[in-house]
Amino acid sequence: MGDYFQTIVDLDASAADAERLARRVVDRLVTEGIVLAERTDCVLGRPLGHPPGPSWARAVGDLDADEEPWDGLAVHIGRTVFDGGQDSPExxxxxxxxxxxxxxxxxxxxxxxxxxxxxxxxxxxxxxxxxxxxxxxxxxxxxxxxxxxxxxxxxxxxxxxxxxxDRLALGHLGFEFWNWPELTDDFRTRLSGLLDGHRTAYVWGKI
Ligand SMILES: [Zn+2]
Incomplete structure (x- = not known):
């Protein structure tokens, strides 16, 4: 069993916008208790990420008993090709x-x-x-x-x-959740709403 990830990519954020928007989203997720403010070694492909917070379930749908996130949120700022790992676009x-x-x-x-x-x-x-x-x-x-x-x-x-x-997306800002249950449409919409009305892509992948 590998590691899987879900990334919400802002398709419209410029390089100049990315840091400001990232801070806004992370601040909101921390306020809601979905992730913690502190950063730890809890993601792949990045040195540090935000671990799940006490209210992580607000981001995901109905769960089986054994489903809970076991890694964190990696925030990608800067020009990035977001791909699906093993899953290439068809x-x-x-x-x-x-x-x-x-x-x-x-x-x-x-x-x-x-x-x-x-x-x-x-x-x-x-x-x-x-x-x-x-x-x-x-x-x-x-x-x-x-x-x-x-x-x-x-x-x-x-x-x-x-x-x-959405097997691939290009952008300057991405929120990559590692090993979380499926994020709900409502959560993705709310997160997109914090991005100045920008278009977003939802990239799912595994490594
Ligand atoms: Zn054409």
């Missing part, structure tokens, strides 16, 4: 023409060289993943990347593409 939709492109291979295959030094995905000219994976890496480094749509042949900014089932 398709991506163009913001210009709304055509959906299936993605069959693993997104990061091309970064994993075969023992003989060849890459796996790069050998398939029809596979769109290498172009998206390259754009993701470029965006992570520079904050700017375009991808040409396989359907309409027009370039569109990478952050504007929609990933099926």
């Amino acid at each position: 398709a991506v939709t163009c913001p210009l023409c709304a055509a959906t492109t299936p993605l069959e291979s693993d997104p990061y295959d091309e970064f994993l060289p075969e023992p003989d030094g060849r890459s796996t995905a790069a050998t398939d000219a029809e596979d769109p993943w290498p172009r998206f994976a390259t754009a993701l890496a470029t965006w992570q480094t520079t904050g700017d990347a375009m991808v040409v749509c396989p359907a309409c042949r027009c370039p569109a900014p990478l952050p504007d593409w929609t990933w099926t089932d």
